[in-house]
Amino acid sequence: MEKIVIDGGVKLSGKVEISGMKNAAVAVIFATVAVNDVCVIENLPQISDVKLSLEMLRSIGARIKIVGKNAVEIDTRDLKNVAAPIAIARKMRASYYLAGASLARFGRTKVGLPGGCDFGSRPIDQHIKAFEALGAEVSIDGGYLEAETERGIHSANIFFDCVTVGATINTILASVLADGMTVIDNAAREPHVVDLANFLNYCGANITGAGTDVIKIKGVSRLHGCTYAIIPDMIEAGTFMAAAAATGGRLYINNIIPKHLEAITAKICEMGAEVEELDEAIIVSRKEPLCRANVKTLPYPGFPTDMNPQIAVLMCMANGVSQITETIWDGRFRYVDELRRMGAKIKVDGKQATIEGGENFSPANVRAVDLRAGAAMILAGLVCNGRTEIEDIHYIERGYDNIVSKLRLVGARIRKINIPDDIIESKSV
Numbered sequence: 001m002e003k004i005v006i007d008g009g010v011k012l013s014g015k016v017e018i019s020g021m022k023n024a025a026v027a028v029i030f031a032t033v034a035v036n037d038v039c040v041i042e043n044l045p046q047i048s049d050v051k052l053s054l055e056m057l058r059s060i061g062a063r064i065k066i067v068g069k070n071a072v073e074i075d076t077r078d079l080k081n082v083a084a085p086i087a088i089a090r091k092m093r094a095s096y097y098l099a100g101a102s103l104a105r106f107g108r109t110k111v112g113l114p115g116g117c118d119f120g121s122r123p124i125d126q127h128i129k130a131f132e133a134l135g136a137e138v139s140i141d142g143g144y145l146e147a148e149t150e151r152g153i154h155s156a157n158i159f160f161d162c163v164t165v166g167a168t169i170n171t172i173l174a175s176v177l178a179d180g181m182t183v184i185d186n187a188a189r190e191p192h193v194v195d196l197a198n199f200l201n202y203c204g205a206n207i208t209g210a211g212t213d214v215i216k217i218k219g220v221s222r223l224h225g226c227t228y229a230i231i232p233d234m235i236e237a238g239t240f241m242a243a244a245a246a247t248g249g250r251l252y253i254n255n256i257i258p259k260h261l262e263a264i265t266a267k268i269c270e271m272g273a274e275v276e277e278l279d280e281a282i283i284v285s286r287k288e289p290l291c292r293a294n295v296k297t298l299p300y301p302g303f304p305t306d307m308n309p310q311i312a313v314l315m316c317m318a319n320g321v322s323q324i325t326e327t328i329w330d331g332r333f334r335y336v337d338e339l340r341r342m343g344a345k346i347k348v349d350g351k352q353a354t355i356e357g358g359e360n361f362s363p364a365n366v367r368a369v370d371l372r373a374g375a376a377m378i379l380a381g382l383v384c385n386g387r388t389e390i391e392d393i394h395y396i397e398r399g400y401d402n403i404v405s406k407l408r409l410v411g412a413r414i415r416k417i418n419i420p421d422d423i424i425e426s427k428s429v
């Protein structure tokens with residue numbers, strides 16, 4: 001079993017390089033199915049969700065070649081079938097993007113229902129609503145989503161009942177080769193939606209309005225390959241911003257797009273951090289004690305739900321009582337039990353967490369219960385004096401590229417250790 005071990009109490013200082021965005025990378029990788037040509041995707045993060053996405057493409061016949069440290073060539077001209085094995089699909093959320101891309105290219109799909117972090121219910125009714133509006137017959141059977149269209153995908157006007165990143169991306173994918181103009185209303189505005197649209201437009205698509213709540217996709221007859229670099233990961237950057245603010249150090253966070261970080265920057269400055277924005281970097285430091293604040297998570301450009309656990313760590317340290325209102329995921333507060341094991345005073349009542357700050361954390365053995373919860377446990381471990389051990393770190397490695405080595409480079413006393421299973425069994429007797 002692998003663990004992360006942290007001897008905390010160090011102020012982080014130095015330069016961090018941000019990797020490509022997980023949630024853009026997985027969308028673009030699956031989008032190559034609709035391209036039916038050879039694409040080179042650059043600035044891919046070295047994370048397990050990217051490895052799994054590439055594995056799924058290989059399983060349906062794509063030819064994949066590593067052509068650089070963070071670059072792969074994906075040839076999707078000879079795909080065998082469109083059924084993605086449930087065993088892989090259920091390991092991550094984004095596997096359902098294969099459905100939209102396959103519908104566009106083949107007019108049919110069969111994809112294992114997605115997995116991903118467990119925040120409670122993660123419905124896909126808006127994906128189904130969009131596929132049906134585009135002319136597909138959709139069924140859920142035996143853990144698979146199946147969709148087929150007799151007369152081909154046609155354009156439609158789709159008004160989402162809620163702002164959904166996944167369904168917005170899946171609808172763009174499914175309609176990119178459709179006859180006519182598809183219009184998505186109440187679309188998600190996240191940077192990774194824009195990145196996907198930009199990639200497809202580089203391939204010859206005709207998509208306008210990405211980044212606003214109305215996206216128009218004028219179907220084209222075919223797409224062609226391209227070379228495309230994924231945008232930087234705003235949540236990885238936000239996590240390192242929180243690390244600088246939490247430890248009271250100074251981090252030069254390189255390879256970012258400041259605009260994507262505006263809500264995060266505003267909140268950590270409100271709590272007492274200092275932020276200097278450069279063209280493609282941000283410098284975060286903190287000299288004064290952290291002060292309380294309230295946060296409400298919202299779709300972009302609001303404060304991202306994927307920064308909820310990380311900002312909670314800062315609130316635990318801040319003087320006063322802070323509140324987090326979570327509007328996206330019912331089960332987002334699962335990290336609270338683990339933070340409580342380190343002394344956090346947090347009360348959760350439905351969508352609201354009330355955090356009584358002012359205390360430092362005490363070291364403990366904790367678990368990463370999901371990807372961003374794991375990041376929060378690392379932040380708490382970095383701050384408290386003593387040794388914190390984190391289990392179930394596979395969640396963290398789903399979305400953070402070499403986070404242990406990046407933190408060591410800026411002074412953290414952190415390492416990953418592997419405990420052979422037979423030692424664990426002997427201890428458990």
Ligand code: EPZ
Pocket residue numbers: 022023026093094117121122123124125126127128162163164165166167188305306327328329371372399
């Ligand atoms: C994406 O998940 C991200 N994952 C999540 O990041 C992120 O938390 C989420 O967007 C919100 O920003 C990827 O991009 C792979 P949604 P997604 O569809 O697409 C409801 C991380 O840590 N909804 O925008 O699954 C849903 O219940 C991960 O990187 C429906 O009701 O999220 C939720 O309340 C975790 N019906 C809200 O919409 C649907 O058909 C937003 O979900 C779809 C969604």
